[in-house]
Amino acid sequence: MEPKAHHVIIGLFTLIAVVAALFFALWLAKSSADREWVYYEIVFDHAVSGLSKGNPVLYSGIEVGDVLELKLGEDNPGHVRVLVRVEQSVPVRENTRAGLVLANITGSMSVQFSGGSTDSPVLEGSREHPTQITAEPSAFNSLLTNGEALLTKAETLLTSANRVLSEENTENLTAILRNAKDASDSLLDNRDKLVALLERMDDASKRAAEAAIKVSTVSDNANALLQNEGKSVLTSMSAAMKTVQQIGARLDQLTRDNEGALDSGLQGMGELAPALRELRNTLRNLNQFTRRLEEDPTGTIWGGPSIKEVSQ
Incomplete structure (x- = not known):
């Protein structure tokens, strides 16, 4: 009788546990059904590897919903459209950003919302007409x-x-x-030869440096000479040029003032030309008479042939 009573107690306890679990599941399902959701369609322009249906949706790291559906874009297969639902109490706004985050080390991904200012309007969407959000590339x-x-x-x-x-x-x-x-x-x-060559090159560089110093000194002296003596020479030349210019100006003025006298003098010299020719003829005849007088004084004085003029 005692073993049979134990079996009854165990069966009764099992029945009560199953009924309690059934009621808990019904309550959980009712609670989930009674919860109000807002639906969003997030468009990704890159691959969403690791994201699958049922993965959680996070807002600043807190789970607020889940992924319902994934499909390729009808107009562009390179885009992926992910339908998610979020609790209505969570304010997803126009400037809220959406992206992917790594859920665990296995490579599973989650959708995460972040940001959104209080002055931005809240987005609303139903299952049939979800609000579209463009996702940002995730890190x-x-x-x-x-x-x-x-x-x-x-x-x-x-x-x-x-x-x-x-x-x-x-x-x-x-x-x-x-x-x-x-x-x-x-x-x-040939290390020794290289060392000797380097020493010669060092000596040559020293001599070149000394020559450069001397050339610099000569250049400085020439520059000083040009700056000192050259200035005085140029000054003297400038003064001489001014003097020459003054003399030229005076000669020009003197010629201009005595232009009439110079013309008269030139005309007088033109009139002297015939007189000078006559004087030259006279001197020639006198010279001939003197020579004849020396050769034949008597004949010349007492009856010799008369002196003829020599035509010019």
């Missing part, structure tokens, strides 16, 4: 995109490195290193 998505680009560049770099380190290039590099080693050994063997 994680940018990291993935940049990571893919970085991996692509790394792969290209490795391919180029493999080409550079080919067997032919390796042999050429080995030959170059061998030649460099031979050259360094040769330089070490």
Whole structure:
């Protein structure tokens, strides 16, 4: 009789637990059904890997809804349209930003709203006509995109490195290193000559520096001479030019003032020309008479032939 009573108690307890669980599930379903939702369609212009139906929707890190549906854009398959529902008590405004965040280390993603000022109007939407929101690129998505680009560049770099380190290039590099080693050994063997050459170059540089100093000194002296003596010479030349100009001006004025007298003098010199010719003829005849007188004084004085004028 006692074992049968135990089975009855256990069965009764199991029945009560199942009924309680059923009532709790009904209450939970009723509570979820009684909750009021606002629906939004978020448009992503990039991949939404890790996001799936039923993933949570967060607002500043707090769960406020879930993802209902994902589909590709009808006009542009590169866009993804995600239908979400959010509790009506959560104010999603026009300037609220939407994006993706990493939910866990498995790569699952969640939709997250952030921002929104109190002066911006609240967005409303139903299941049939959800309000559309354009999502912003998330930091994680940018990291993935940049990571893919970085991996692509790394792969290209490795391919180029493999080409550079080919067997032919390796042999050429080995030959170059061998030649460099031979050259360094040769330089070490001629180290004394190199040291002597460097000392000569040092002496030459010192002499060049001394010559440059001397040239600079000569240049400074020439500059000083031009600035001091050259100025006095130029001043003297300027004064001489002024004197010459004054003399020229005076000669010009004197010529202008005595223009009539100079014309008269020139005319007088023109009238003297015939008289000078007559005087020249007379002197010639007198010279002939004197010569004849010396040769034959008697004949010349007492009856010699008369003196004839010599035509000019």
